[in-house]
Amino acid sequence: MPELNTTSTADISFMLLVFFLMTTSMDNTKGMLRQLPPPDNKETLTQVDVERKDLLTLQLTAHNQLIANDDTVGIDSLRTLASAFISEKGDRHVISLEAHPEATYDSYFQLQNQLMLAYRDARSQWTVSQYGRNLADCSQEQQASAVRALPQRIAEVYESREGGGS
DSSP states (O other), X not given: OOOOOOTTHHHHHHHHHHHHHHHOOOOOOOSOOOOOOOSSTTSOOOOOOOOGGGEEEEEEOXXXXXXXXXXXXXXXXXXXXXXXXXXXXXXXXXXXXXXXXXXXXXXXXXXXXXXXXXXXXXHHHHHHHHHSSOGGGSOHHHHHHHHHHSOOXXXXXXXXXXXXXX
């Protein structure tokens, strides 16, 4: 019975593996853009008093329910609520976000995504009123002025599993 020569099978498999790794595109657009504090804490933090009317308080409960200013709302309606709040208050607004440690990551990321969409909507409304065009159609300088007019001001409250906040 004749034998089948399989010495080059490993080489062919390796070359196919390299080919597929080189031609596959990696999607790197997922994730959240956050500015982390500097590694050295030489920067002093200043305490700022915020008026209650300029504060939107969001709480994500252990059962993944969203509470906005003591009213239960759906995560899908947060975009409209937050966009209107940001547009109304301008650069005075602050959004306080508190997520319970037992809330799911999926709910937390949905909440964050809705907040990012709300900022985009509010800035787009601002550029339409100022320049007569949507945020995406504006120049880099006009987009930067929209960011300065409506800065992202989210204060996250972290709660440990023992119940103490920080």
